[in-house]
Amino acid sequence: MEAHATRIVVWDTPPVVECGAPFRVRVGIKCAAECPAAGRTVQIRDAGGAHIASAVVGDSPWPGTSLYSVGVELRAPAAAGLHAWEAVAPELGGETDGPAHAAASARFQVRAVPAPECLVKVVAVDAQSRAPLQGAKVVVHPYRAVTDSSGVAEIRVPKGAYRLFVSGRDHFPFRSDGEIGADVTIHAELDRDLGPSDAELWS
């Protein structure tokens, strides 16, 4: 019998991890033929193929999917930079009561960063109403945050040149480029994406 294909997905990888700090990713697997994947092992390997960690996926699928998943505890490399790692679901030999399952792998990247030096505080408001924008995305690549109910988000970054984006639901992105050398507060006024009205569209 031909081995069933295995699917593997990695998510919840933090956008940045301080060098040497612990973090967690979630790895989910499923059988392409929808055999339950509970109890299967997943492994994490570094860029050189060295084994870093192993874990066993849980008994119930991830909400909204048929992926069986597990949170895998990891530690960021000591060297700053972008590190390509791999999640692997090893081959599962056929048993008397079930088919074999092929191996599968998925690459993901871990960005290890030095300790932050500056606090970037962003206050996001609607440009017209001045109302605070909750849930706006704040990206100071590679750092990310989301504004709270006051429209405020805080990100800690090392000194350097950055591009800031703030984008909210139904709003066009606010962009600012510059050097960050000390704590700073940035007021981001976002224009609403009104789109064409029905009258404009239709007549």
Add this chain to the structure above:
Amino acid sequence: MAKNREPGNDTERAKTTAVTRRDFVKSGAAGLGGAALLETGTALGQRAGSNAATDWDYEADVVIAGGGCAGLTAAIRARDLGATVLVVDQNFDLGGRMLHSGSFVSLGGGDPLQLRDMKGEADKEGFVTSPPVESPEELDDSVDLLFKDVTDWSVLNRRGETPYRYNERELVRAWAENCPATRQFLMDNYVRFGRINGTHEGGGMSRARGAVCFLMLGDKTDIRAGTITAEDAGVADRERTSPFAPVQMNIASRFVANGAVSNGVALSRSLEFSAREKGVQFMLFRKFTDLVREQPFAGRIVGIEAEYSPRTHPETGELLKSFWQNGNVEERREKIRIRARRAVILASGGHSGNPQVRSMFYPAMREPAFVTSGYALQGPNGLDASALIAGLKIGANLAGMQQNLGSAATFHLSTRLGTRDAYTDMMPGHPTFGYRGSAGVNVGTAGFEEFIAVNQVGKRFFNEVRLPRRGGGGQFPGGGVAPNSGIEHKPYDWRNCRHEWVQKMYTYDHGCDAALAINEGSEPPHYYSGPLWAIFDQDAVARAEWDLRFPYVADNGYYFKADTIEELAAKIEKGHEFQRMPLKYLAETVAKWNGYVDAGKDPDFEREADAPMHRIATPPFHALAIMVVWHDSYGGLRVNGKHQVVDMRGEVIPGLYAGGEAVGGFQKHGLGKGHVHGFIAGTNAAAESTNPSG
């Protein structure tokens, strides 16, 4: 549900149609020869076997192909002037695209609405309590200024297009002269307008000329009283509309009053009510196919041929029924011939629903995956170029064929995803909802940040956040497309198109064109570009708060969800009718994209310059269809100022008129064009002497 489904009781109809003319005739039963002429008081004569050469099945003074914006207006106008009128329409209900439009009617030239708002007056019924939006100066208009505006050679929009330069001068002069009378005509036929608010694309740069139509929410739907129930208006339930209103009406408190609702329903149903009340006759499910001319390329137009074009309910399979039936002529024969004693008016719309015809303007739009706006309501025969095709067969000339490429409203990429009929939404409750299956999710322009857009092989093709941007403009108040806007605009001033200025204001991104480009999956001979897909993950759903459930999305081939990207690709290939091949690069594209996100750079399309980029990593994964919509039709039959169709020698084709999107030579978006066309055509068609032949 409306109680008042039958406009006009019998007494009232008798009053409006009781003129006993010899030409109001009706034969005996179909198939009997030598029909006796009977004065029945009906506005329609049915004849059978009356002429061996032509063998007419029906006859009327004025026969109109199409019951939309131009056709309904022409029908009422001709009927007002004493003609019997028969309208044939391919659909099950009247109104064409006017019915699900925004009802923004841009006229001007000192029309009665401009004068009303200049004086700060309300409408005669006192519904309009909102103050005027535009200043008296912005409403101070004239026919001459309007004419100058719509022939203003000096205006270029942000795509470098020239919305007025190539307009047919005789045609738009007649249009400008008839705008004031048409506004009054519409208001005399139950159409109620809110405040003038700006001007529609193609309606001129110098003055405010457009307003939406409204009805007032009330206990019953009563066109005479100007009221509509919340249920009929589709505003009682956020996710349900009605057979009366294909598209839910809008709250119109800003431009009318609290309790007012607006859109094409207020316009179309009001005109339809008036037409039925006045005795216009309608033959629905009847697709106009051909003109009958005395000789193939000479002589008078004496009638039309039309085919049975039934539409059934997508779930029950039952024949669809028009909301009102009063005045309908039931006829189910496959093909019939209808004699026009005075004239034929072609008002059956444009060519946006015919991929073969529209491809003469843009070969990429031969792609059948992309339909015209209002596809579900109009059905497969909507906007099918029937007038253009029939006109060419009898020697008609064409006009403005290049103008399709001069408007942002012609074809564009919609921000409404996940539905085939992406130009506007439609909720369950209208009988044609099933033909689209989902309302779609309007993500707005800003929402394009949340996904990658891929083509039929699963490759990205453009910077997503620039994809839906449209470079429209060129109407009052200006929007930066000319150095001076609004009342400061100077028509015919060369400085408006000084090259330094045009270079400065040009902002078009060409994303739609990239979407339609040849890709690895494009096969000869047509090289279809194929469907387009927005690919995103569950985190994007959470960020954007998209409501991915029925009625916004459905299992209709325009939305897919899967645990992995590979499975998503497989589902799209299997489930979408125009996905002709595997999205073989999709998994690779997503992996590459996630790498770009991590790196903070998109070397393919430089998206990092415009918006944040987000990983596509968290299951489940989603795909929403992105649609290119061909909306307007510019380019069509050439007509003169009377709306008589002109042949290729420049001579009038006797007995043939045309209006609306069937006509070329006037690059004006929307209803303001069609109504005036219908008004002029109806006026002149009714004045024709009775056709001696046929």
